[in-house]
Amino acid sequence: MYVILYGLAGCVMAMTFAYFNATITTLEKRYKIPTKTSGIISVGNDISTMLTAALLGYYAGNGHRPRWMGIVSHLGLLTIVAFCLLTSSLHFLYGAGEDALKLTREFGQVNETLARQEKDQKLCQSSPGGCVQEVGQWVPQVFLFVAQLISGVGQALFYTLGIAYMDDNGTKSKTPAMLSLSTFLRMLGPAIGYSLGALCLRLYIEPTLKPLIGREDPRWLGAWWLGWLVLAAITLIAAICLFMFPKELPSSRRRRLQVRHMERKMSLPLKERTFGDMMRTVRRLARNRVYVYNTAASILYFFGYMAYWIFTPKYIETQYRQSAATATMATGTVALGFSAAGVLISGYVISKYKPSARSMACWNAIVDFVTVAGILCYVAIGCEGSDRLNSLTTLSAGNSCSADCHCDYVHYAPVCSPENITFISACHAGCSERTKDALGRTIYTGCQCMGSSGLISDPETQFAVDGTCPVDCFNEFLAFLGVMCFLKLMGASSKSTNLLIALRCIPPEDKTFALGLGSMVASLLGFIPSPIFFGWLIDNYCLVWGKTCSSKGNCWLYDTASLRYALNLTAASFIFLGGFLNISVWYYAKNLKIFDEEESPKDSSKNKEVEMETLDCKS
Template sequence: MALSSRIGVYCSPIRHTYDSTAEEKMIGEANKGQSPLTNDTTCGVGCFKGKLLQRFANKKAYVFLYGLLGCVLSAAYSYFNGTITTLEKRFRIPTKTTGVITVGNDISTLFVSMVLSYYAGKGHRPRWIAVGVYTIVLFCIMNALPHFLYGPGEDALGLTEEYGRLDNKTDLDRHNRQTLCQKEESAVKCDTGDAGNIAPQLILFMAQLISGIGGSLYFTLGVSYMDDNIKRSKTPALVSFSYFIRMLGPAFGYALASLCLKFYISPSLTPKIDNQDPRWLGAWWVGWLLLAAIMFVSASLLGLFPKTLPRAAIRKAQERAFKGKDADEAHELPASFQDMIITFKRLVTNPTLMCNNFASIFYFMGYMPYWIFMPKYIETMYKQSASSASLITGTVGLVFSACGILISGLVITKFRPKARSLALWNVIVGAISVLGLISYAFLGCYTADPQGVTRGVGDSTSIQQCSADCYCDYVKYTPVCAHGESFISPCHAGCRNVQILNNGSKLFTDCSCVKNMTDAGDPLPQVASPGPCPVDCATKFYMFLSVVCLLKFSGATGRASNFLVSVRCVDEEDKPVAMGFGLMVMSLFAFIPSPIFFGYIIDTTCLVWGKTCSGTGNCWLYNGETLRYILNFTSASLVTIGTLFDMGVWFYVKDLKIFDDDEEEMTVVKDNEIKI
């Protein structure tokens, strides 16, 4: 997988009165082919309610705009995931801390989703969604704020032509002492930089907290508004179309991250390294400004939709006229705390809903590391640059996901399968996911951790004998390559001197840890060149991408069926609260613990930690083989448990009604059973 400050609180009781005269007029106008307009069915706000605007008060316009807004929201979350590695390097953040930052979104969702969905669900839902998205606009602005407060950082500036020039021999000697093997410990000082400064981390965490409020309003109110204003027979196709548009979001977000990371963190400066160098820091902050602007405009447009779409209002008026006043008022109770508790009890005692929620919990727990840390995984396992990893994560599998969700929506709309058939397909999708995750464990670049690194240092305290007297503890990660072996830095390679060649490049010499002869006994120079040794693992990488595409397709085919089961297994008036309840339990048991748990797992496989005066910074290099096994087998185990709960859903949905005409068929079946 992986999805704010509150602007106003809606908590006043809502009382619905049954006006038979108004509804008779509405039905009469509908029969004459006219579209009745009331305050609840008028598109616009204030004096901005022209006739031209009313043409867009229909389900197609809403589904498109809601999907488009979801696309931008997904792009924002994906953009954050695509720039995580750069943020960790820039502010020296361990992965487990990054995991804590990402769950800020889910912490706020946990506390507000159910309450907000209950009260806001009885109000003007499109406007509540718009208010929620405005908080995500603030989230985007706050994410870019650390760059404007703290700049690109001394390390990044030191790698530019403007700030990194060594104009005299004194500067050159001082620079060499920071990277080469030294005989005196005092020659190398610890790195202060931004070490110990938690302010950027707090800003990022607060931004995530704020976004959780807006995200919960969007996801809980948006789908319930859609389902309430669309005929049940049309729901699968339109929901699938909405999901399809939203699915473009991660591709856009990761592509934007890839584009921004190709530019140096300070675009006006000239870097001395390229974006393939692990020390490269891209312009991670630029994309947030663009996303904030797009999101603000989209949210403003969505807020113009009416409380109820005109055609849906006609349909509901006809239903009320048929059922009578008492049936209508029974479903439209005023909002109250007591009623909310009663609603909550109904949801908790619903076995289908609970099994479906627990299946989602374990599914999300298993897939969370791939949604959040996939760029890091690709960088680590297949030695791709941060820019390439973000682009690949967002674009690969997009076509397969899109085909999966569109095909499933059309199939469900055309053939109208029973609830048990939909639930059975979710079980099959879960089984495919488990097999795919297990296959990840056996797909990896086995030469991803070069011999020189694993032999050189497992962590800051593991020292080779050849560089034991070099005092390399505080030397920055500056990889060098010597005869196919990579080393953490010239110091760890035992290099004591450096030469500046005619083309301006460096060559480190007198490297005691570099082998001095071939296997055949021929002499080799003990020199090293800047940068890690190139690694070729294209075949394994393409195999990995093939499995990713398969899982994307199969997973997408289960989205529409999962949604239909979740909204049909509860009473109509409980749908917004059920969506909020689902978000709450998934935040509590999946979205919050999973990133922290997997962040800790990833950190346990670290080989090279950045060392600072205040302790440990970010990880520069991971043990690829260990990471591959522990991450993928753990994820597969969690998804397996989720599949077992999907079997529980299959057991309980025997008599669940999915489409409008199912009720008549169910009645006939029961009558026949009685006769038999």
């Protein structure tokens, strides 16, 4: 029952973080946030986890774990409620935004003056200047970061003490099955969170208005704020059940009484937890080679694969020209289903065949190298039509046909030429007039930059249609999705083996602190710097920035070919190094014992006699 309830509570936590990742590209567009900044925002919860995990895990490790988890779960889940409400409040404070409202049918009907100004701005044959004024854009970024920061407070103690409590209150032979079941339940959270994100992003950011663009248009903004209200409502009921568990379960109490009885016979005093003792524990763990190499291998894997956990929807949108809803659904529901299957299969195999520590470390190394091979396949799975879109900057920059219009701060409003070439805007295509055809589509005419180097003089070919040119990358997207699902299956199969090695390579009295210390180090060296680094890397390949008067804003278009090589090869390098560290774990784990020997009936009767004797002494 504890395993199920603990897994469901973790599921609720995971839903919120998955939903944030699902909507991060929409937040970038709405509040003009560069990817590097969104990477910094996304690690706010890891920063608070890093600051609290080891310290709380050490001092609370000998306390009432379920009560601690109940308190922190209540606090943690309530801070996640605050996280949800604080994030959604941005929409109610700032609204849908003028860029989104301009793309609705009601905008032109309600405000004809602004609509006329928008027409002139797209053609932008006016005086220089006129940059986009964005007042207080740093405030939403601070809101989002603070919300992430407070959400990580309860997460640290929840996971650190929860796993240790589960391991302490069950036999070692059952730990793999319990870990797999709780992890499986927790992994339903991202699937549900991403599915909720896909559903909300299918709605326009202002659901009461009718948009003039489709969901595949890069300017589409979904109702990102709606899901936070749903998550805040269901998170309120998640923590109560953890208060109902005792300090320890009956079987664990029997084992503890046996240990205490032996300590009394040997006159071993109980140790108090002090800061000096904590530092001695750190030095003792630093000399544990299996613990150090296993932790380092995990950090390198996390550092490399973190880019896909956070930026996969963005990668699918930019590389394969899929809508935000489709990218989110593929990342969450489809791919995470394979992750859940990998956890269950590995839990069954470990419980049935009880592999040695060396076998588990060997499997972890194999998974790392297979992951590297799969990421190299990502490099090969590109879309030619998507890569061709980066040519629009060379076609529109420095051409004499558009040199007279001042377009430094033009809104990203792509148009498509008869040659199926996308231009940043009608301004960059050298267009001078805007009309509507019989179908109601916006047509720009007099476009002097049409054709090769703008040399075509036939007025009938000098027109452009509003929106990006159609690009068919669906087959490439399916190939990418197939490889991603396979890697999710393989990667999830190593979760239990990695955690079991971490649990068994340390003494029982150091278990809680070691988990907390490992979580802190992983946050410091992996979870925190990785999104910032890869966000910076992605920004380096931006071709079209949504400029404002004070900053570059968000990126509208990337050099997809260069980005595909740089992102995937960099991530693969870190995971490749982690595979060699797992080989080191394999070498030093030869004497590590993962499972207890089966208890014989004779030993069981002796244990019962010791228990009765201890209870008599106590009475």
